[in-house]
Amino acid sequence: MEEREKLLISTQIVKDCFWDYSITDKEVLEIIESGDFEVKKKVFIKIIKNSTAKVDALRLFKKNELKKLFEDLPPELKESEKVKILENCFFDENHRISRYEWRKYQ
Secondary structure, three states, rough: HHHHHHHHHHHHHHHOOOOOOOHHHHHHHHHHHHHHHHHHHHHHHHHHHHHOOOHHHOOOOOOOHHHHHHHOOHHHOOOOHHHHHHHHHHHHHHHHHOOHHOOOOO
């Protein structure tokens, strides 16, 4: 991913998730790329809860870190539909979500 695209995505993360903080898009990007795991986890949870472009935002994380972040989610978030959908997208999981399954009409 190009640096320009990363900055655009991190700008959106700041708008969606950190609008009430004094943090810049570059600082968010630094945290995601090289920050402490616990701080990354806080950014990750903010993205899960508030981002309007979750898939784009989560693409900024390294795949192995992303897997660990999903594993470390609190149970109430881990069981949410949006987390299951994201795990399906990123890790080829097969979480069944009944309201999104195809149904036969009789």
